[in-house]
Amino acid sequence: MFNDRLRSARIFRGYTLQKTADALGLSLRAIQKYEGGEREPNLSLLVEMADFFDVPTDFLLGRDVYLCSLGVSVDVPPEGPPRRPKPQKSP
Template sequence: MFGRRLAELRNHKGMSQYELADRLQLSRGQIANYEQGTREPDFQTLIRLADFFEVSLDYMLNRTDTPNSLRLTGETLLLNESEAEYLQATLTLFRKYKHKQG
């Protein structure tokens, strides 16, 4: 399960196993082992992966299907932290405006 999630996130970013390994200073073999489910990352590596992909540890560990996502008209969009913050601020302003309109 974790391996599938890792591969999904990596593919979503359009990265190869080599590229991800290089960015996180891991070996390509480690990434392959994680994705195949033959090995699991240690806690610090798990945190680095979650931070890199800007998702929660719960999402990385398949405890939730919501990374930082937004569901619009049947399509789920994966959002990074800055996108989520921007949309939250915009929604807050919109709600204040609508409230004033009464």
């Protein structure tokens, strides 16, 4: 879920993968791995990401019920546009 929320926030805010990587001091490949679900950030990076995208950390973590219980709304949709299908490898 984190990877989808991260991608959604990035796209909604109009940032490219490279701009996001540069702003967070990460490599392009690192951001791709976070969005692809291959990696998860440590706590300090999670906070930096939330600050950069101007969303609560709970949004990135998918804690919607908790946010709603506090009356917090987020302007970023939980799911971004559909992903492109990965190319099929030939046998």
